[in-house]
Every structure is written in C-alpha cells, then in structure tokens.
Amino acid sequence: METTATEAATPEARVLDAAGTLFYGRGLQAVGMDAIRAASGVSLKRLYQLYPSKDALVEACLRRRDARWRDALARYADARPAGPERVMAVFDWLHQWFEEPDFRGCAFVNSFGELGAASETVAAVARAHKDAFRRYLTGLVTGAGAPAALADQLALLAEGAIVTAAISGGAEPALRAKEAARVLLEAAVAPPRS
Amino acid sequence: METTATEAATPEARVLDAAGTLFYGRGLQAVGMDAIRAASGVSLKRLYQLYPSKDALVEACLRRRDARWRDALARYADARPAGPERVMAVFDWLHQWFEEPDFRGCAFVNSFGELGAASETVAAVARAHKDAFRRYLTGLVTGAGAPAALADQLALLAEGAIVTAAISGGAEPALRAKEAARVLLEAAVAPPRS
DNA sequence: CCACGCGGAGAACGGTCGTTCTCTCTGCTG
DNA sequence: CAGCAGAGAGAACGACCGTTCTCCGCGTGG
Known part of the structure; x- marks a missing residue:
C-alpha cells in the first residue's frame, strides 16, 4: 500500500513515500x-520548497493515502463478478491488509484521534475518506440487489474490523x-422471515 | 462520563478529572x-509527587476512564431485563454517549493511534479495554440465548459506530x-432459514 | 516569640522541533 | 576563465515541554 523508500523518481514522490510511511508508522507528531x-534524502530546504509547512505535508500524505487505499480496494473488489461476491470481497481485502506486517490501523482514524480536535x-x-469509502460500498451493495441502507451497516463492520485488528x-x-456481513446481506436481499 | 472540573475533594481526583478531560479533548501529546x-489547581510539585511522570498520569487516566466507561455501560444495560433487550441496550447507550457535546470517539482508540506504536x-x-468490553458483550449475548461468537460481531458494530460517530x-x-445488531441477533437466535 | 519544615508559584534547565539562515560547493553562461 | 544561480549540509533561532530547583510565605511545635 506504500512503496517502501528512497529510490523513486521525483523528489516529491520520495518525500511523500518517506513521510507517508513514517507518519503512518509512528504518528504525526512523533515524526x-x-x-x-x-x-527521503531530500534536503530540508527543498522540502520546504515543495511543502510550505509540516501541516501541508501531512495533508498531502493523507490525501495521497486516501487515493491509493481506495484504488487498491477498488482494483481488488472490481476483479470479482458483480453482485454479492463483490461485496464480500471488501472483507477479503481487509483481511489481507490486516496481515501486512506494518499494518497499524486506519491512518485517518489515527490522525483524527491525534489532531482532529x-x-x-x-x-x-x-x-472525506470515510464518506468516499461509504459511497463506494453503497455502489457495491446496490449492485448486489440490496437496499443502499445496508452499506452503512457494512461500513460499520469494516470500521470496527480495522480498529479491532x-x-x-x-x-x-x-x-x-x-x-456478519454475509448474514446481513442475505437478510437484506431475501425478504425477512417474520 | 467525566466530572467536569476542579471542585472535587482530593487533589488526586482533581488531577485525574482535569487531565482526563484535557487528554480526551485535545489528545495526549497536545496537553x-x-x-x-x-x-486542576494542583501545583506542579504536588503533581509530580502523585505521579512520577506524564506517562504514569496518562496511564492512570486511561485506567480510570476504562473503569468508569464500563461501569456506566453496565449500569445502563443491566437495568433492562435480561435477554435480547439488554443486548440492544448497548447501542442505546452508545447513542446517548455520541450525543454528549464533548464526545470525541473512543479515548483508547485515539490514544492507541497517537502513542500505541x-x-x-x-x-x-x-x-485490555477492548477485551473487557468484548467479554461483557459475550455475557449479554449468551444471556440472550445466542452463541458467544455473535458477541465478536456486535463488538465490531459497536467499534465501527464509535469511530464513525x-x-x-x-x-x-x-x-x-x-x-444491524437486531438482524444478527435474530438470525443467531432463530436457526438460519436455508 | 522563634526556628523549622511543608507547600505553592514560578523560574530554570535540558532537550526537541518547526522553520530559517549561512556557508560552501558545483556546474553552467558569457 | 570569471561570475553567478541554485542546491545541500548543517547551524541557528525561537518556541515549547517535561522535569527539577529555588525562593518565599505560612502555619506549627517548643
């Protein structure tokens, strides 16, 4: 989910790679x-030419992580056939994310807890990140023939899984x-029993 | 969930109240x-007599918040009749927590994101906090005649709701x-349809 | 009334961090 | 070859923070 280090082409990419990894791994204020x-191997002077302040660099890192995270998820899920399979794929993708050795939860939740106030x-x-995720999930859910409201519930399951993992x-x-998502999906697609 | 301020009896309680509120509201490193x-109105010298370092104070605040949070939840839920009602009460309690004006998510999730690494x-x-919450939920779930495994799923829903709120x-x-919890609970108590 | 010790207020100290500045080197232009 | 623009390395600066220290007032015991 993040290219590891220092050999990328442009200085900007090197900075974003290094800062993204450090911020995610240790927290924003700790870096x-x-x-x-x-x-990154980029001098301080150049760093401040690229981003006028640490805050700006933090924001750029978060925005890039948002784009990459959602791209990776979409690439994984959209490879499955549309329908319930594709909804379930989200949780398979989460599972493989959780197993990455440097997984440390959701960068946005962590950042919000640290600096959101x-x-x-x-x-x-x-x-914005959470809204975009929920919107993507809504597309998958309606594509599986379930009511859009199910997406909110599945989003809660996904958030809870990320935090708990x-x-x-x-x-x-x-x-x-x-x-749990399978139970909810089946209950939402088939009319409830009672 | 936290007495507001400065007029508590012992200096120790005043410190824990003030520090707990500040840490939760602004983050650990920002305070x-x-x-x-x-x-708190407690002098720096006395503060360091009570807690030998900021880390120790942070830990004491978190432990106290854990105890109070779980007590408040248990008092609320245990007032409902045992069974499914009591499981659902957890989410009612969450809802009223979320509406408190200074709600800022789960202090443990925030602290973990900031300093867990x-x-x-x-x-x-x-x-420990999350484990204790899950154990409590397991008691409610089995008391409602549902398999214990359901507690893990409901815990994910609760975590997701806290973060999302x-x-x-x-x-x-x-x-x-x-x-979502009601659907899962009913599906788990009645045997599945297929 | 006097010596004394405890507690508070706040200065002091050492370290870190974000940001800027200086100095030097390098490679290009005329 | 002379001069210059740009970049890197790292010092410098000002602010903040955790922790400790100093100083002073005050109440107590003899």
Missing part, C-alpha cells in the same frame, strides 16, 4: 521534519466481519 | 503538564449499528 529529510484540515480529510494485532476481525 | 496544573503501556491498556460528528451510526 520530525528532520526524520523525513533523512528518510486541533486541525480542521485533518478532520475534513478523515471525513489494529489494537488486537490479529487479522481475525476481518473474518468475523465477513461472517 | 502539557502545565495545562493540567492550571486546570511508541508506548507498549498505552497499547496494553487499549487492548466521532469522525462524522453525528449520532446516527448508533442507530444503524442497532438495526
């Missing part, structure tokens, strides 16, 4: 500009979420 | 010891989670 300089920018980027350190929450 | 001194203590407290700023995620 100093000097650590980003060291990890102080930075309206960070809060807005986090909201991060804190517990295991990938099983994706499996539990997938089981 | 300096001097702000805690000002908000750097502080094993914070990570452990967060894990924090970022979106609204309380509706509790309602969506409750609807």
